[in-house]
Amino acid sequence: MKILFRNLKYDIENVMKNDPAARTKLEVLLLYQSIHVLIFYRIAHGLYKIKLFFLARLISQLGRFFTGIEIHPGAKIGKGLFIDHGMGVVIGETAEIGDNVTIYHGVTLGGTGKDKGKRHPTVGNNVIIGCGAKILGPISIGDGAKIGANSVVLKDVPKGKTAVGIPAVIKN
Numbered sequence: 001m002k003i004l005f006r007n008l009k010y011d012i013e014n015v016m017k018n019d020p021a022a023r024t025k026l027e028v029l030l031l032y033q034s035i036h037v038l039i040f041y042r043i044a045h046g047l048y049k050i051k052l053f054f055l056a057r058l059i060s061q062l063g064r065f066f067t068g069i070e071i072h073p074g075a076k077i078g079k080g081l082f083i084d085h086g087m088g089v090v091i092g093e094t095a096e097i098g099d100n101v102t103i104y105h106g107v108t109l110g111g112t113g114k115d116k117g118k119r120h121p122t123v124g125n126n127v128i129i130g131c132g133a134k135i136l137g138p139i140s141i142g143d144g145a146k147i148g149a150n151s152v153v154l155k156d157v158p159k160g161k162t163a164v165g166i167p168a169v170i171k172n
Helices: 002-018 025-031 031-049 053-069
Strands: 082-084 102-104 107-109 132-137 163-164 168-172
Touching: 002 025, 002 031, 002 082, 031 053, 031 082
Parallel strands: 082 102, 107 132
Antiparallel strands: 163 168
């Protein structure tokens, strides 16, 4: 429970730093769906880790109902995730997200089939994922990478690079 509140404080501060529309910490806490879904997620993830899968999924679904953002309780998420205008974001069960990642609306971190084991992306620290992007399969997005809006990423993106297009290609 202690980590929930420590991360919550960090998450709120990260929103304040990255969203020019955010005026006060209280506003962010009460009105930002990104913060709300992270609270649901962290509770659900804690239950998932102690194998209370049904209860974890129930809380996850409540988070989806209230925010329009779907985060599987098995996903691993660092601190400072900012989901800006998050309607339609989907984060799969084996997805891993580092610290200080920004995700815009309509993003999917999904699988590509019915494989068992690791089947969702791993996203490094300080990554920006543009609206509508689909990152699919057990691939890696390196620290500081950027994913362009509506890109479909099916291969690893190296640290500090930008991926754009359908299918995505690496730029710079």
